[in-house]
Amino acid sequence: MTLTAEKQLEMLRSMQTIRRFEERASDDYRAGAIYGVVHCYIGEEAVAVGVCAALNLDDQIISTHRGHGHCIAKGADLKRMMAELYGRRTGYCKGKGGSMHIADFSIGMLGANGIVAGGIPIVTGAGLAAQLEGKGRVAVSFFGDGASAAGPFHESINIAATWKLPMLYVCENNLYAATTAAADTLALGDVAARAAGYGIPGVIVDGNDVLAVYEAAEAAVARARAGEGPTLIECKTYRWRTHTERPGQTDPRPAEEIEAWRQKGPIKRLATHLMAQGLLSEKAWQKMDEEILAAVEEAVKFALDSPFPDPETAVEDVFAE
Numbered sequence: 001m002t003l004t005a006e007k008q009l010e011m012l013r014s015m016q017t018i019r020r021f022e023e024r025a026s027d028d029y030r031a032g033a034i035y036g037v038v039h040c041y042i043g044e045e046a047v048a049v050g051v052c053a054a055l056n057l058d059d060q061i062i063s064t065h066r067g068h069g070h071c072i073a074k075g076a077d078l079k080r081m082m083a084e085l086y087g088r089r090t091g092y093c094k095g096k097g098g099s100m101h102i103a104d105f106s107i108g109m110l111g112a113n114g115i116v117a118g119g120i121p122i123v124t125g126a127g128l129a130a131q132l133e134g135k136g137r138v139a140v141s142f143f144g145d146g147a148s149a150a151g152p153f154h155e156s157i158n159i160a161a162t163w164k165l166p167m168l169y170v171c172e173n174n175l176y177a178a179t180t181a182a183a184d185t186l187a188l189g190d191v192a193a194r195a196a197g198y199g200i201p202g203v204i205v206d207g208n209d210v211l212a213v214y215e216a217a218e219a220a221v222a223r224a225r226a227g228e229g230p231t232l233i234e235c236k237t238y239r240w241r242t243h244t245e246r247p248g249q250t251d252p253r254p255a256e257e258i259e260a261w262r263q264k265g266p267i268k269r270l271a272t273h274l275m276a277q278g279l280l281s282e283k284a285w286q287k288m289d290e291e292i293l294a295a296v297e298e299a300v301k302f303a304l305d306s307p308f309p310d311p312e313t314a315v316e317d318v319f320a321e
């Protein structure tokens, strides 16, 4: 792995952007300014950023209900994202989709998805398209530990393995599916162990170590581009917040467990590593954070300055009958 200082700093910036964007989205949601549901990715930033750093712009990803991190890591526009959360006409889905429906095909972001495991077959189709087009593109599916127990995961990965599709299946194992512990639904203990059943490599990565995630993704991307088929990467990570941002939620997770994972958070870890190597000073880190906060503020301003969609457009762009 050869990662320049510049690239590592970019990864740090991307992770901190996700963190600050979501902190603000959560505050504004709790204040009643954002509607629908907001699921935060805080604590898991290294997965999206590590994987997307190994991709090209035209490689395609699909996200989940917890999708802000994937959007930002792939290069989505903060203003259009925030406007979508705020339900404004300038948002990615003209303000009609909200947090769980952000997509930007121009950067290979095929969409978040409110249906658990719903994105996995869709992006497997993108993997088939990439294979048929033969331009060396890869497709990446992000999904949770809970989704890995759903039928679409198994059907998709089976066909991708059989047809050697150029794909990465990236499981964000944050140890819980809402309030259900993964330990109660995973017979094998590790999601990656299931790869053997499909005859593909299964890799377990420390999902809080962005450099380790990058390294695993880079190897899997090389394998996919070489026509050798998909890889299942399981990133062990943890969400810091409740399942959604709705106040007053039941959270069965022990306080000590949450605290222990906060101590090994991915952002502090990379910042400390870069400082130890003399690649980042306290001052530069502070400046980076200030720039990010200003960009988030600008995104909120853009959202607030934008109009709501016209009621007459309610059924435009709606495909269900």
Ligand SMILES: Cc1ncc(C[n+]2csc(CCOP(=O)(O)OP(=O)(O)O)c2C)c(N)n1
Binding pocket: 065, 066, 114, 115, 116, 117, 143, 144, 145, 146, 147, 148, 172, 174, 176, 177, 178
């Ligand atoms: C098909 C379907 N079943 C149930 C739900 C309700 N639901 C939303 S998120 C979630 C848990 C998903 O857990 P996981 O896949 O581990 O992702 P995480 O929330 O931990 O990121 C559930 C059950 C849903 N949205 N879709």
Ligand SMILES: [Mg+2]
Binding pocket: 144, 145, 146, 172, 173, 174, 175, 176, 177, 178
């Ligand atoms: Mg989970």
